[in-house]
Amino acid sequence: MGNLQNFGATPKVNRAKNCIALAITTALLATTGMAHADNLLGNGRFIATGGIQSLDGAAGGGINPWAVIAGYGTNDQIDPTASFTNVTLPDFSVNQLGVSIGIFNRVELSYAYQTGTLGSNVFGADGKVTLPLDGVKIGQSVFGAKVRLYGDAIYNSDNFIPQVSLGVEYKKADTSSNALVPALNSLGAGVKDHGTDVYLAATKVFIGGFFGYNWLINGNLRYTKANETGLLGFGGINHDSYHVKPEFSTAILLRPDVAIGYEYKGMSNNLSDAGLQQSSWNDVFVAYFPNKNVSIAAAFAKLGNVGPYKNQNGIYLNTTVSF
């Protein structure tokens, strides 16, 4: 877990990193008493079944969590993972460092730190700058927990029962670096700098289900106030209530180690009274899992309107490592 520095983490990450290191150490200590330490760490699940660490830190696809538990640990193993993600869009980019741990294929704890820089001012119809956002930093921490309620996405190939998990994500803007939330509020957006999402996820893998190829379907219902997953804060003027937003992912495994897929993520529109539009996210992705220790994924992401910016369509890259 000490490898975060290798991904180029900045000193700003340190405080949060210490928090998550403490949480993971606690989890490790708690679980060590329940199994033999010599075989506690393990990766006995099938390749690709841990997904990748998504944008939010939970195991799943590129932008949506799935019901799967991070890593490759079975019901008597734990498996830590870490990841780096970059999303490059026309007017801004986001980098994410993430760590997570799957415990007994039952519980997943995750932490992700997202940082980015806005690259463009926003201009009004008169050509004047209405929002001086060029160079403004964004930063957000996401603490996640997920518990598998029932089912197994793989073993139950003789029935239609999915694997179902319940997840929670606490997101908080890094106030030392995030200047976007104050900038939005200067427009009267009325957003908060933190929020909590709860989601229910169901994942099913149909073995040989797509013309003989393994086929994954995942559906989520997310109870959220977040604007663009929290990058634009939470709630908004006259729209400070929770909404249930749907999320959908599907993937086809061309081989056990290669997946292609599509994802949809519904977005709230809490900023409409502040004159800012949000649209749902879509992506098509390809992921390659050369072995159980590393995966790489690339996607074409269509984020559409992201608050002040229109037509934010770009490239998503992720690498997830498992120990």
Added chain:
Amino acid sequence: MNRTTLKLSALAIGLGFSALSFSAFASAGYYNEFGQKAGITSIIDDFVGNVAADNRINAYFAHANIPFLKTSLVNQVCEALGGPCKYTGPAMAPLHHSMGVTQADFNALTEDLQLSMTKYNVPIPAQNHLIGILAPMSKDIITK
């Protein structure tokens, strides 16, 4: 969800259900794609070799009657693929009852089988067909 997304989802689901019926229809061909009984025998020979070399699970087979194991596996796979064979070995649940097989053990065995199927150029859909038949057996084999 916008209209494009709905259309895409409907298309994916529609294609999926066609695919489910397609795979049932095509299953008769999988026996041939394994190279019939001769091909299955080669794959099982290789597979048992993989298992013997696999330190994760080879201890379970330290005292196994290897020729009997191979014959049983060939017949089991051949029958599962719709071939003219009959598995006459012991039932899965009592056989594995006291072995203490873990999920990781079961998966390791499956991975060893995938290696052999890939080595013998069994197409991915045919591999998945067999794994789809074997996966539910996990309920009778995994006891920990």
